[in-house]
Amino acid sequence: MHPDHTTPTAPTHTPPKGRGRLRSIAFTLALGAAMFAAGAVLLTPDGTTAPRPADHGRAAGAPRGSIEALQARVTRLPKDPGGWAALGMAYVQQARTTADPATYDRAEKALRTSLSVQSEDNTDAETAMGALAAARHDFPTALHWARRATAGDPYSSSAHGVLADACTQLGRYDEADEAVQRMVDLRPDAASLARASYAFELKGETARARALMRRSLAAAATPADTAFAHNVLASLDLQDADPRAALAETRTGLTAAPDDAALLETRARAHLALSDTTQAVADYRAAVAIAPLPHHLLGLAELEQSLGNGAQAEESYAVLRAQDRIREAAGDPADTDAILFEADHGNPRRAVTMAEQTLRARPFIAVHDAYAWALHRAGRETEALAQADEALALGTRSALFRYHRAAIHHALGNPEAARRDLTEALREPGFHPLHADAARDLLQRIDTTP
Structure with a gap:
């Protein structure tokens, strides 16, 4: 999978007794759903990953009824910090799954209300503020809130999860591993095991990543947890050049969560790897609709562009441009998709500027890769190679990263290095609608050049 597009969940610590226990249970449900369903950039390369991010799965958005129930609760109990924290996380979930950034403002308002009601010993709201900052790709702020939460409650599994997420995206991989280990020690559940899986995936240890994700699947307590695990396992299958296994995983996951956009996207990639472009388009369209x-x-x-459907492709490109204008107006750093889009379909020099701004706030491997590609497209090959090497420094198995570095090696006159990276990239034959064919063409040119 692309390192930025998947996100493990992060349930909270064991709740205290009494009224505090009820508050914490409500918050746990909201935070777990939001972080698992939202696909924030937490434990995977961007946007994963992973997503996605992370980043960096994304199930359907927070059910409207759950938000309405929480709204009714805080109306009835306006001094309930746990209710406000749970409502804030529900809004984060809704924003991440609907791509509506305005909902983040509602999330922040709810969380700050929680903190105003209870400014001290409010780990729920502090953890949620960290998750909100991560969802906005403001990882220094996410780190601040995660440290505050873990200092206030060292036994909060979810707080250590947000700490791991922030450290990962800030390139502090050893610190992230420590936070993941602490999370697993505190609560070896679906969320912590998913993060442990991702930690190994980042290092290219996909067998260990798969084994841990199988354990996460076995521990899954909700349809969203189940869908997320199947999505990661399917992505690992694609990395291992087994699209039929990936297809089976996504179908099983979609049985648990039929409207999970991340699973639909991964199923589209599996269909693409099997040359079923009709079904791939249908699944991509379904994911976009959700x-x-x-x-x-x-x-x-x-x-769509690879199939010669220029008008349909332009419709989506127009939406991407509109989203980027909104991002730029807000002063937010670009995510890797925006950088790669600008490099390939816009102004490469602008893509370089975007990447430099993002890298200052988020020195994550996926950002190094996007920066490398932008530099390559702008003709700055020596600088591009340094960034491409940084993107692959952990040993991450990413066909896209490998293809990017191969193109840079070729531009620098090193066909043997390009051949090695192309061969590795094409282990996943359908890794990209446009670049997979470009990789095959480049490898053929290298092999037929005396």
Whole structure:
């Protein structure tokens, strides 16, 4: 999978007794659903990953009824900090799955209300503020809130999860591993095991990542947890050049969560690897209809372009441009999809500027890769190679990263290095609607050049 597009969940610590226990249970449900369903950038390369992010699965958005129930609760109990924290996380979930950034403002308002009601010993709201900052790709702020939460409650599993997420995206991988280990020690559940899986996936240890994700699946307590685990396992199958296994995983996951956009996207990639472009387009369109997130839109547009459907591709590209204008007006750093889109379909020099801004706030491997590609497209090959090497420094198995570095090696006159990276990239034959064919063409040119 792309390292930025998947996100493990993070249930909270064992709740205290009495009224505090009830508050914490409500918050746990909201935080777990939001972080698992939202696909924030937490434990995977961007946007994963992973997502997605992370980043960096994304199930359907927070049920409207759950938000309405929480709204009714805080209306009835306006001094209930746990209720406000749970409502804030429900809004984060809704924003992440609907791509509606305005909902983040509602989330922040609810969380700050929780903190105003209880400014001290409010780990729920502090953890949620960290999750909100991570969802906004403001990882320094996420780190601040995660440290505050873990200092206030060292036994909060979810707080250590947000700490791991922030450290991962800030390139502090050893600190992230420590936070993941602490999370597993405190609560070896679906969320912590998913993060442990991702930690190994980042290092290219996919067998260990798969084993841990199987354990996460066995521990899954909700349809969203189940869907997320199947999505990661399917993505690992694609990395291992087994699209039929990936297809089976996604179908099983969609049985648990039929409207999970991340599973639909991964199933689209599996269909693409099997040359079933009709079904791939259908699944991409379904994912976009549920969650018009940048990487869903970009995947659909580039697939349409590869099929010669220029008008349909341009529709999605237009939405991506509109989303980027909104981001730029807000002063937010770009995600990797926006950088890659600008590099391939816009102004490469602008993509370089975007990547430099993002890298300052988020020195994550996926950002190094996007920066490398932008530099390559702008003709700055020596600088591009340094960034491409940084993107692959952990040993991450990413066909896209490998293809990017191969193109840079070729531009620098090193066909043997390019061949090695192309061969590795093409282990996943359908890794990209446009670049997979470009990789095959480049490898053929290298092999036929005396």
